[in-house]
Amino acid sequence: MSEKVLMKGNEAIGEAAIRANCQCFFGYPITPQTEVAAYLSRKMPKIGRTFLQAESEVAAINMVYGCAGTGTRCMTSSSSPGISLKAEGISYIAGAELPCVIINIVRGGPGLGSIQPAQSDYFQATKGGGHGDYYMPVYAPASIQEMVDLIQEAFDVADIYRTPCMVMGDGMLGQMMEPVEFKEREQREIPNKDDWKADGLHGRKVHHIINSLALQPEALERHNLHLQDKFNTIKSKEVRYEEYMCDRENDLILVAYGTTARICRNVIKSAEKSGIKLGLIRPITLWPFPNKAFEDTVNKTSYGYLSVEMSYGQMVEDVRLAVEGRRQVNFYGRAGGMIPHPDDILIKVKEIVGGER
Incomplete structure (x- = not known):
């Protein structure tokens, strides 16, 4: 080795x-x-x-x-x-x-x-x-x-x-x-x-x-x-993606790629302390986009999906196309070199699911 x-x-x-x-x-x-x-x-x-x-x-x-x-x-x-x-x-x-x-x-x-x-x-x-x-x-x-x-x-x-x-x-x-x-x-x-x-x-x-x-x-x-x-x-x-904590019923599923996906893993850990269950879909190929991941999870989320990006809303459009209106698709983003902070993402999560459980 x-x-x-x-x-x-x-x-x-x-x-x-x-x-x-x-x-x-x-x-x-x-x-x-x-x-x-x-x-x-x-x-x-x-x-x-x-x-x-x-x-x-x-x-x-x-x-x-x-x-x-x-x-x-x-x-x-x-x-x-x-x-x-x-x-x-x-x-x-x-x-x-x-x-x-x-x-x-x-x-x-x-x-x-x-x-x-x-x-x-x-x-x-x-x-x-x-x-x-x-x-x-x-x-x-x-x-x-x-x-x-x-x-x-x-x-x-x-x-x-x-x-x-x-x-x-x-x-x-x-x-x-x-x-x-x-x-x-x-x-x-x-x-x-x-x-x-x-x-x-x-x-x-x-x-x-x-x-x-x-x-x-x-x-x-x-x-x-x-x-x-x-x-x-x-x-x-050639589609490639990773699912994290998606083999269970979740309140919300985060969608993120690259560095932002690493940040979202910390959000999932923090949310558990508030009784909020989150999963993560991480596209590894952005094209072709992993539509199958949404087919597999669309019935395992109560409040839909949250696309987290270092942009003001680009991948979220592909998430919406994959979900096809079957669940709500939310968005949180920072841009211009600003990096999403786990605490701010968690605030957005709580806005969607209704705060602590």
Whole structure:
């Protein structure tokens, strides 16, 4: 068994990518994720891999586009405004069906906002982010250990489905330090890339064209239908979530992801002292969203659900869609880099369920 080491979240991201056989990194510095690039700039050249600091976020994502087209495992990382600049390129990559991993260490917004942690990029990540009808798997780790594990998973899923994958954590996860273990894991079966990659090794008889352009509407619709079939397969096979204290009848079920979910666990313990029973649904994939968790719990909650976020109400919309009006869906959020406090969440819980029992 490998030993645990104390690492900053951003540096653990870089090491996880190396161990997932990421061969190329293209990025541009932006707080609070700059240490991802700094770590890889030191490590990758020493092991014969490519690190390149691009001149901009736009350049970086287009370098990823080109590299992914050769079938090479590659990654970029950024933070909220930088991801906005990459959005067009991400849409091209999704349209061309190329595998890559994108890291977003979210900061407060809108605009340049602040360098404090936030979860206000949920809409951008889960609803495509760029133009056109597309989705990408979005992973939301709640610890540095889980972030490491999900980065390795994201590379495999990207290759299996020929899709960009995003691992999205808030600025706190990027900057904090925790013990982490780089476990030996079995790589999932990856389809052969020789059928599509453009690496110059096929000779003149076979030309693989990497492209997201289709001028004929009939052809573009066929491609879109193909993409929708792929997205439906991902939704059926790649949903991940955790249920905590949901195997009982609860007064209220909290819904939270990432760092906020860790805070909500403390709220559950505090609520027990007041005789209030709470459960927690923690989406690990934000897309595809874990609708099944709500099917399993909708009849086990008296007062419905409370979505707790570091935003002013984004994931709550998906919670409402999953619940389909069968229970009340409430919301509590902080934004701009403000972190929800367990006591304030508990006050909101008591407003909903009627105080101490």
